[in-house]
Amino acid sequence: MEKNMTSSGDASSGVWSAKPLADTEASSxxxxxxxxxxxxxxxxYVDRVAWSTVAAPVGASLGLKVAMLGAFVTAFYVGYVLANVVxxxxxxxxxxxxxxxxxxxPLGVFTFCFGYTESLVAGIVIQLAMGFAAGADYSAGMKIIPAWFTRDRGRAxxxxxxxTSLAVVIANAFVPSFSAQHGWSNAFRMLGIVTFVWGIVALLLLKNQPAKDQPPVRNSAKEMLGLLRNRNLIVLAIAGCGGLWATVGFGAWGNALMTRQYGISPVVAGSIIASFGIGAVIAKPTLGWISDLPGxxxxxxxxxxxxxxxxTLLVFGSCSTTAQFYLVAPILGAFSFGYLPVLMAQISDASGKRLAGASAGWTNAIWQMGSAVSPLAVGHVYGGTHSFMLALLTLAVGPLVGAVAMFFVSKHIARE
Incomplete structure (x- = not known):
């Protein structure tokens, strides 16, 4: 017994407690x-938003029209949607x-190859492949986290x-300046190498679940199809789609809109969007932790x-100076990403641990439909009107629809 237990307590009080070593190791x-x-x-996420940080200057060198600057982002998310279901x-x-x-x-390989893009068609094909390769990263994370975290799942x-929000900070702080010094192609090649290496790290070091857990029971086709009829999951899918319509749409167009509408340099615009990401980095764990609290x-x-x-999107749309953008961007970032961990925790709660991967996959596929369409939609609105406010108004429709959808979620989703 002593080999499998650790003891702690106060000898003077005669009170001792024993804790299995396996539990201690799992906790760590x-x-x-x-x-x-x-x-x-x-x-x-850095791989997928890197293009947005250099779209305006590099798009011009590739001969892309303004309305087509979001085409690469849309291509990525089309592949991402398809891959999420499978x-x-x-x-x-x-x-x-x-x-x-x-x-x-494969994401690392395709990101490296994107650095050789010389045309719209080639870029769309490679971004489509990048999205398809990346499609399972979210589902994998949503499967691993519930296996290791229970009561503090919202915080996790x-x-x-x-x-995702830190990726926005890193991409906007690094890619424009690195591209200016070494070329945008080299930026993508380096990102591809780092991504590939981390795939090897995951293969060697990641564990699916604690050793004390029972081997997973294989899900039946009937159970997986049942997820498609789960009302809470359907509504959460709609809400997330509306939210990501604006989150991804802003990420794809925020830099280019400020650069083209107000003549802000790509480096300064990247700095503003980086502050947007910082707000999100703070908000996500905070809201996730609050959502774990009883009651x-x-x-x-x-x-x-x-x-x-x-x-806040409408407030940002009314801004016109660098100082105003810097002031509003962190607040916008907090709200534009803050809803995500709370929705994700509800999806995990609604499906249960055993079906966490499948439920995350199909709901995220619906979420990413908003991601796939919004960059092109905003591009056409701005290309036709050259109105900064109308572009932001187009984005604001998404989270408004999402908020309305959330009223139809059950108040009593059990927390596993």
């Missing part, structure tokens, strides 16, 4: 698992570790989703955040 390793999936999500199911079958590796290795989701309604937090996102 879960942060390693979270870091691995977090870093994978970070790199995946990737979510395969994640439950193969495990998060293997699927994360299968996402990162909050930390996990800081990857706190995740539904209400989601509604309030989406409504605040709508309003």
């Amino acid at each position: 390793y879960r942060w390693v698992a979270l870091f691995i999936v977090w870093a994978a999500f970070l790199l995946s 990737g979510g199911i395969l994640t439950d079958l193969l495990g998060g570790r293997l699927m994360l590796t299968l996402a990162l290795l 989701m909050g930390i996990y989703t800081t990857a 706190v309604s995740r539904k209400l937090i989601s509604i309030l955040c989406l409504l605040a996102f709508t309003v």
Whole structure:
């Protein structure tokens, strides 16, 4: 028994407690698992938003029209949507570790290849492949985290989703300046190499679940199809689609809109969007932690955040000076990403751990439909009107629809 137990307590009081070593190791390793999936999500998101940081200057050199600057972003998300449905199911079958590796290795290769793009068609094809390769990274993370975190799952989701907002900071702080000095092609080649290497790290170090857990039971086709009829998941899918319509649309166009409308340099615009990302980095774990507190309604937090996102987009649309953009950007960032960990925790709660991968996959596929369409929609609105406010108004429709949808989520989703 002594080999399998650790003891702690006060000898003078005669009170002792025993804790299995396996539980202690699992408690420590879960942060390693979270870091691995977090870093994978970070790199995946840097790869997908890197184009947006240099779209205006590089697009001109490639001969792209203004309305087509978002075409590469849309191509990525088309592939991402397609891969999420399949990737979510395969994640439950193969495990998060293997699927994360299968996402990162080809993503690294295709990101490297994007550095050789010389035309619109070639760029669209490679971005489509990048999106398809990256499609399982989210489902893999959503499978790993519930396996290692239970009562503090909201906090873990909050930390996990800081990857996307921190990626915005890193991409905007690094890619424009690196591209100015060494060329945008080399920036993508370097990102591809780093992504590929992290795929190997995930393969070698990531564990699917604690050793004490029972081997996963294979999900039946009937159970997976049942997820498509789960009302809470349907509504959460609609809400996330509306939110990401604006989140991704702003990420794709924020730099280019400020550069083209007000003549702000790409480096300064990147700095403004970086401050936008910092606001999100702070908000995500904070809101995730708050959503874990007893008696706190995740539904209400989601509604309030989406409504605040709508309003702040319109405020940003009324700005016209660098100082104003710097002031509003962090607040916009907090609301534009803050709803994500709360929605993700509700999806995990609504489906349960065993179906976490499949539910994350199909709901995220719906979410990313908004991501795929909004960059082109904003491009056509701005290309036809050259109105900064109308472009932001187009984005604001998304989170407003999401907030309305959240009213139809059950108040009593059980927390596993």
